[in-house]
Amino acid sequence: MRIFQSMRSFKNAVWGASLLSILVAGIGLLVIVFGEKYHLRLVYAAYVNLLVVLGLQVFMGNTNITNLSHSAFMGLGAYVAAICVTPVTIKKLSLPDAPWGLNAFELDAFSSAIISLTITGFLAFLTGLIIVRLSGIGATIVTIAILVIVHSVFMHRTDIFKGKQAFFGIPQVFDLYSIIIISIGVIFVARFFRESKWGIQLRASSDDDTSASAMGVNIFNLRLFAWTLGGLILAMAGICYAYFLGTISARPFYFSHVFLTLAMLILGGMRSITGAVLGTIMITFGLEWVRFMETGPVLIGIKFPEMLGLSGITLGAVIVLIMVLRNGGLVGNFEIEQMFRKGRNIPKV
């Protein structure tokens, strides 16, 4: 069984993913060489967001169903890995009454990550069985339901997840180099999925589901696959988050993070991996500047007022403007390797 429709789509996928990897790795290496210590943390968080956006793109970009539960899956990935990897001595302190002996074992980082991926992937598969039966708005409401359910469990099972408090003592496993390598891997996975025949069939079914299924596309199975693959990438993002920061809490895995990553995906263009990467880079740098303005700095001799909420307004404005002016995002269906091709290969938009 062939994965790709033609040799050309395989070559395009390799080219495009390689170019994006060079871009993504280049930015990271520049920061490692020239950046200060606090830059590393910011850039690491940006890479985690890049993984989230890519995980979101795999489902949302190919099926055109708005997913709002991605932060929940990221949170699941982070917590499962954190609970497995944290040393028993710390867990005895932080989770004194955890059920099922959760505070009585510890694993190495690699097995913890595998367990986290397995559990989150399985949960994604189970919820996917529900999601694929629905279409459009109904599917979106169930993703909101997933987000709310997971968040309430995080908040109220304080014996396992610590709720609003920080879950601390996670050993630092990853550094910036590791997440650059993981990002490159995920870029390849997402791009290969997009160019594979399954990706093409999924996008066809999102344009016209009746014709696609008449052509023999099994929409349910494909959506389920894309949803689970997206869930696994999101779990990976969560693992990376927990393995660097050392402490996690439930609050970041809720609506504000959902909107942040959604804006990143929409800005670049959710149908293309290039768009996802571009949107993440633009919003990350843009927001850093906006946050600076938020604190009320003094610029060219003018004292600006403190403006709390400016970053939220910016994100909202980005979403609205893109939807009103260019609802395919900045790049639409464009992928980066098309910049370097001349003549017949450039598709008409």
Added chain:
Amino acid sequence: MDYIVQQTLNALSFGAEYALIALGLAIVFSIMNLVNFAHGEVIAIGGYTMMVMATLAFKNPIIIILGAVLAAIIMALFLERIAFRPVRYADATTGLLTAFGVSLILQNLFLLLVSPRPIAVTSMYFLDWPIRLGSIQISSLQIFETLATLIAILLLVLFLKKSLLGIAMRAASLDFEMVRLMGIRANRVIAAAFAISGLLAGIAAIFIIARRGAVDPTLGFNPVLKAFVACVVGGFGSLPGAVLGGFLLGALEVGMLVLLPQSYGGMKDAFVFAIIAIILVWRPEGILSPPKEKGDKI
């Protein structure tokens, strides 16, 4: 027995609030396929208007109520004009995301211009006093809320069945092109839908403020999230479905509060949403969804 009656009354008043908000969402969706997530911020505008009017020393509660409702209607019309008109013919996903963006902007504007913290608004407290019926203790607010919702539904039905604009709106939810060919302005029909949704949001704002006594930037977000769920469960775009979904959600919430042990009280939302997801698996298009057409029938 008393306990059951008491909880039924609670469920009714919860449900009435959700139904009121859900109707506002459904009436816009039925006509232009827009999931208006910014509805919550229209409610918040109502709340902030009350706050401003109270600080400007308006003592008469009737004037404050009228002002809040009027502000909500104007806000709804304004949002339609600047944000939703450009995406009127786009697909539902574009509309949904636009509405999310608008909601995000408005929430943060409240935060920036007013305050991130809740501000007390006490002018609606007069609606709330305890009533004893035999051994049942209820609040007058619950009665007002249920009554107001029932009256609003009644008037809405009358408007949709009897007035020309109402008939045009019902027709528009089936075939907008045909309505336009009959010489009715599209802008007018859509503006009417938004005005009604703003009116309903204004009424909802009064009761939310009366119960909470304070206004903050996320005042409307959670109620609208719930109402959105109610709409989907009832059958999105169906007005009876929105009402049914609202009351069903109210009943579910009260049921969960009664049945769940105290230690699980905080998990109420998780259980409610899980039940909703199961209902959607059973009926993916909602309970009272309008029949869906696929392809040409000719």
